[in-house]
Amino acid sequence: MVKFLDLGGCMNLIGRQAQVERLRGVMKFERCDGRRLSILGIEGPGGVGKSSLIEMAEQGLDYKILRALKVHLDSTEVVATLLDFVDGLIQGVKSDARRSYSRGDISLKKTEQAVAAARKILLDAQNEVAKNGDPVAIAQIYHRAMAFGKSVNKISPKTKDWADFEAMESKVSTEDVRDVISVFQDEVPNLFNNLGIFSDGKNLRNSIRANAAKVFAQALVDDLEVVLAGYNVKDAGKPLPSKIAGCDRLLLIVDDFESVSEICGEFLVKYFLPALKGVRFQSIVIIAGRDDLTVTHPSWNQHLQAHLLDPAIDVGPLSRSEIDVIAKREGVDSEVLWRDTDGYPYFIQLWVEADRRGGENAVSLKKFYDRTTRWMNQQQKEWLSICLLLDEVNIGSISKLVESEQCASDIFSWFEMEASIRDTKSKFFAVRTYIRRRLLDYLRLRDPLVVSAQEDRARELGVLKSIL
Template identity: 30%
Template sequence: MLSTSKKLIGRDSELDLLKSAISRFAAATASKAGLEIISISGAGGVGKTYLLDTVLDETQAALKQALILKIDASSEHLLKEFTLIFDQMFAPTELPPPAKSKHDYFPTTRSLIRRQHELIGMVESEISNNKNLSDQCKTMAKALYRLSPAIKYLPKIGPAAAMALKGLETIKAEDYIEPALDVLSSLQALKDETGFFSFPLTKTRLASLRHSPYEAISEAYLSDLSAMLQSYQRQDWFRFMHSAIEGVNRLFLIVDDFEAVGRVLGTFLVESLLPRLKNASFSTLVIFLGRDSVYDANKDFAHHLAGNIGGLIKLEPFSFVEGVKYLTDSGYSSREAAEWYQKSHGLPFILRLLVENRTDADKQSALFYKRFYERTTRWMSLEERKWLTPICYLDNVNEGTIKALLPQQDASRIIAWFESEASVRDVNSPVFTVTPYIRHMLLEYNRRKVGDPEHINLARIAQKAMREA
């Protein structure tokens, strides 16, 4: 979506679909409570977040009765631990008005999360004390359990586990996943009725936390939400600690960058939480934003939630006519507009940056490219950002060229990351390479950052690496 001070350009059908979904959600009564899911997909920079933000701005009044929670990949450290991301994003300690300030509306969930942290300590202690395990296997087993305490789902996570654990720079994560799974499946900490699991008042839920943590946490969360938005469940232990939020009676959940978030939460959402929200006493609207549709991002959506998908929005770049008109209306010549459209591939994010930075070109150009770099790499780790810049100098990204270009780095790790990073990789190219417009923009940013002499030197080194590979 593009905007000017007077109007929005394009995306009319997408706007209508989103507004209709929010209207249905806002009008739903208790007797018609249920779950609706909307999927917004498209390449990075195509305008997914902008489209949603535009609709939310226009429908604020209709959403006054909704508790709005947003789950995203903005905090990299959270993406390595299920318990942390759930505690901080699904059950925040502070909710916006009309919720009371400094009041915890998730006591049941919070209690269970505390027990889960205790269990993590028991698991890690047992792993550390096992003298038969290598340090690498211990590190992987601990990381896997923090990634997903639901051990039965870990094999299903598959290659995504290695990507989610990309911070383990000292080992090749994929080499230790299977041995680590064997370790976790044999732990006494997950079998014995010891420690806090032996208390009669908490035994039932804590035992389920040990064997079925996703289900236990989903039930606790639904209990808190029900008390907050509608009414208590009879079995709630903490019903006297709950408080309702006056005037708020439905849940609006936004899941941004589902490719990244889904590595930690995908199975939990699709197989545990969302199926429970289908039968909740309050209405729920969930909007997923990601490169792929929810069906492509997680195949289990079709099995568990097909009947709840209210719309699939696939955003494409703007056409040549739309993009050029937008730029010429903002002061670019027809030639400039056509050139920038080709470079940008019609992506709204780049076209908006071009318009915003039209004036004072010498001063603004560096900021323009810096903003593009930050937008493109916002979900990447610091290590991945360090890899991306030199990779942009390569016409053909493979283990050979990476070894020649970055001899001190593990080429297999870099190529494994690049293969899975479709947000910057040219999916239409016969060889692995960075998407042309991203490559152009990032190289221009680096040239301005390091200066022409160093930029030329890096290009020369890359050319040499490709000849030697």
């Protein structure tokens, strides 16, 4: 395993160097067996040090010398829609072309045209829905939208987190319709084509309505081929940017894949990456996430299996002996450090920082909460607040705090997959004590009356007995 700890303002490698050297070699295009496209997964639960591993491997690399254009997308980017993700790729290409190759004139003409067309579709649809039209026409739009929304909910139950169309079905006013349709207008650019409304005859817009992800992917690949490999004969005479001199490779890093996979997984795995197999430039793709890539989308195995570098880098917690080294260096109790953090580098970092300050404060607790929940949606954060009240997390204990057994089952199914908050040493399912205590401390600061009432109820029901 490879682990990192940032203490005292410097990055320290804890454990074996081999994994870092392997990642560095891949980033230098040295370990790809001549493949046109190579994909390396970095796997491990949240807080274990995947991002730090990438940072360490990058130290000292000069991408201009490597003739590579680097695009790095991580969870600090706000990605609410596929358009946001594609915009991030566009800006990443332009930024590195300007920074590394002094090319401030680079444009991704096809991709930018596709994005502009998609935004025009959404704007036209929004304006049309905003009009106070014929009530019958509005009702027809409403019923089509509801039927479409319920089918999406059925195919992908996670979409109920932000729009439960079964529950919304009784709404029939113009304002309600506007709200219902606006839910999808950013998330599904081809929504209105699927509903059979607001169509026009322009080829690009029609293509986007039919399959936005495919259009964006092909446009981006075409643009990258121009700037990294030069014109094709078929492009002669077109007003496209010139090739970046001395650059004929692409390095794409996607950090915290789970945070964007629902939004852009189809675009990335089914269309964009497969299209890179046939281009005239070499691509290295590094994807860091909590799960084995091959279980996140069927296209990894169907279309990209031959391009996955095996094995993936598995980043795990620090060992007890490594914790002993850190504890000795910091002058803290090794047993307590191990017990509280389970060897997770990010939690070690926060633990040591708090020890240096002499205790926690409101800002550090907020930081801890935000970091622990950053890949959770709003419903999952609410589920977490329920689990924090339980000494033992199981369907029975959850059922005492929620309205239905199905809801309890959904919460438990989510919790048992959240290794970054679960106590992996316990004989029963529970939130790790250190995390549980700090998150509850933050929630008490944020809303003391509500949390106090919730704790009292949990104690009355017998599911909370510990003193936290």
